[in-house]
Amino acid sequence: MSTNTADIRPPANRRFIWRAVTIAFAAIGAVALLSCATVTRTVVAPPEVPGAEFVGTHTCAECHENISRDFPTATHAKLMAKGTNAFNMGCEACHGPGGIHNQSGGARNTIINPSKSPEVCFACHLDKRGEFHLPHHHPVLEGKMSCSDCHNPHKSHAIMAGGTSLMGDNETCFRCHTVQRGPYVYEHEASREGCLICHKPHGSVNQKLLSERNATLCLKCHFQQQTAVGQIFIGGRDHSPFLSRGTCWSAGCHEAVHGSHVNSSLRF
Numbered sequence: 312m313s314t315n316t317a318d319i320r321p322p323a324n325r326r327f328i329w330r331a332v333t334i335a336f337a338a339i340g341a342v343a344l345l346s347c348a349t350v351t352r353t354v355v356a357p358p359e360v361p362g363a364e365f366v367g368t369h370t371c372a373e374c375h376e377n378i379s380r381d382f383p384t385a386t387h388a389k390l391m392a393k394g395t396n397a398f399n400m401g402c403e404a405c406h407g408p409g410g411i412h413n414q415s416g417g418a419r420n421t422i423i424n425p426s427k428s429p430e431v432c433f434a435c436h437l438d439k440r441g442e443f444h445l446p447h448h449h450p451v452l453e454g455k456m457s458c459s460d461c462h463n464p465h466k467s468h469a470i471m472a473g474g475t476s477l478m479g480d481n482e483t484c485f486r487c488h489t490v491q492r493g494p495y496v497y498e499h500e501a502s503r504e505g506c507l508i509c510h511k512p513h514g515s516v517n518q519k520l521l522s523e524r525n526a527t528l529c530l531k532c533h534f535q536q537q538t539a540v541g542q543i544f545i546g547g548r549d550h551s552p553f554l555s556r557g558t559c560w561s562a563g564c565h566e567a568v569h570g571s572h573v574n575s576s577l578r579f
């Protein structure tokens with residue numbers, strides 16, 4: 312049995328590669344641009360709040376003490392420009408210019424709250440818009456959940472489990488998908504590798520956000536052995552008559568794919 316953990320992370324060149332943020336100031340100081348170094352160079356303008364100017368993260372800290380205190384540990388704190396000439400853009404990269412919000416003492420509708428719309432995130436994470444438009448997706452665009460249900464905007468790693476602990480990633484999912492947590496009498500050990508071994512977190516062309524639509528999903532761990540012509544052994548049993556009937560998890564085969572309370576072969 313070989314487990315392919317490499318499958319759960321996208322290749323490095325497909326990920327958003329961050330190198331530097333430079334902030335260019337117009338003479339009056341009204342225009343700030345974030346220049347993100349991605350695969351194709353893009354210049355990303357922060358979200359706008361009509362009539363408002365940028366005030367800087369230190370101003371936000373006056374009223375939002377806790378968030379500001381933790382923020383240096385956040386993935387996105389790396390967006391903060393450093394150096395003498397730099398203007399501290401950390402919070403406003405996602406929330407837009409806070410001038411009016413600040414002057415009004417935090418009045419409603421004076422600042423952008425990305426929990427209501429993922430548009431701010433899409434400005435930098437262009438590819439994510441596409442993923443959430445795939446036929447099967449988590450209902451973020453529908454307003455039923457937000458990026459921050461699975462991502463930390465304000466502290467530590469943006470991917471909740473830090474992108475390292477696989478069980479930690481599962482915890483993110485268990486908050487809403489309690490059934491898959493088990494415990495099961497017969498656990499499917501695949502889940503120890505993380506939900507993302509079989510599911511795409513954002514969206515997929517396949518039903519149930521599956522990363523593969525057919526037996527390939529299972530065969531990447533369950534070694535397939537061809538002994539005689541027409542015989543395919545999986546788990547020590549000839550599966551050739553079964554494989555033509557449907558997916559491994561349909562047609563009354565391994566329907567309890569996450570784990571079972573009654574059947575060690577995860578049939579139901």
Ligand code: HEC
Nearest residue numbers: 366370371373374402403406409413416417420422423424
């Ligand atoms: C003078 C105090 C003050 C300053 C400065 C301030 N805020 Fe606020 N902010 C508030 C108050 C008060 C609220 C409303 C809190 C509530 O209702 O729980 C608020 C609410 C918010 C909200 C939620 C808005 C919503 O509609 O859900 C966000 C986001 C926010 N602030 C971000 C910022 C950012 C970013 C900065 C810096 C650019 C900032 N704030 C500066 C006082 C301030």
Ligand code: HEC
Nearest residue numbers: 368371375378379382387401402404405425426457459464
């Ligand atoms: C990566 C984008 C991003 C950055 C950078 C960011 N925020 Fe937020 N902020 C969010 C998101 C997303 C939410 C909605 C959180 C939720 O759904 O609970 C939010 C919500 C808030 C709220 C509303 C109260 C709350 O906790 O829900 C406040 C206040 C706030 N942010 C302040 C700040 C301050 C101050 C900074 C800088 C120190 C900052 N934010 C930096 C994305 C960001």
Ligand code: HEC
Nearest residue numbers: 329345386389404405425431432435458459462464469470
């Ligand atoms: C101004 C551009 C910008 C905005 C706006 C922005 N991000 Fe990011 N985000 C980045 C960059 C750049 C990185 C890469 C940072 C790094 O790897 O050091 C990143 C990293 C991430 C990561 C972690 C990726 C990894 O591999 O560790 C997640 C998750 C993420 N962002 C989600 C969000 C969400 C959710 C929002 C909206 C609330 C958002 N981002 C808004 C630029 C942005």
Ligand code: HEC
Nearest residue numbers: 319320321326327429432436439449451457458461470512
């Ligand atoms: C259901 C939970 C969930 C939701 C909702 C979600 N994400 Fe993610 N996201 C994840 C997980 C889990 C990973 C880690 C993927 C990995 O390690 O391969 C991730 C990875 C990322 C990454 C870094 C790796 C990559 O794929 O480029 C970015 C950027 C990101 N998400 C942005 C977003 C944005 C923007 C939104 C909202 C529009 C969002 N995510 C909503 C779970 C979620």
Ligand code: HEC
Nearest residue numbers: 449450455456460461483484486487488506510512519520
């Ligand atoms: C904040 C709650 C929440 C979190 C966290 C969450 N999900 Fe979901 N998930 C949903 C909702 C809502 C749906 C859509 C259900 C529907 O349309 O009936 C969904 C749908 C799904 C589906 C498709 C179900 C179907 O019947 O088509 C899968 C698979 C899934 N999520 C896996 C995951 C994984 C893996 C994670 C962790 C990376 C995760 N979810 C995190 C709320 C969540």
Ligand code: HEC
Nearest residue numbers: 481484485488491501502505506508509510519560568569
């Ligand atoms: C070995 C692959 C695999 C792993 C690992 C896995 N799933 Fe699934 N999951 C599936 C398959 C296959 C289906 C479709 C089942 C069906 O259509 O009957 C599914 C369906 C789902 C559904 C839709 C409801 C249902 O049962 O049909 C949710 C929600 C879900 N998975 C969440 C999770 C979560 C959360 C994790 C991590 C704890 C996880 N899955 C781990 C393969 C897997």
Ligand code: HEC
Nearest residue numbers: 314500501504508528529532546559560565568575576577
């Ligand atoms: C990440 C690797 C991985 C993936 C992907 C995976 N499995 Fe498993 N599976 C395991 C491990 C590990 C075991 C426990 C060791 C064993 O029995 O071979 C197991 C056990 C099983 C068992 C119990 C075997 C028995 O009778 O003792 C069944 C049935 C099973 N898997 C079906 C599936 C199906 C169906 C899929 C595809 C939806 C799948 N597996 C995908 C790793 C995986």
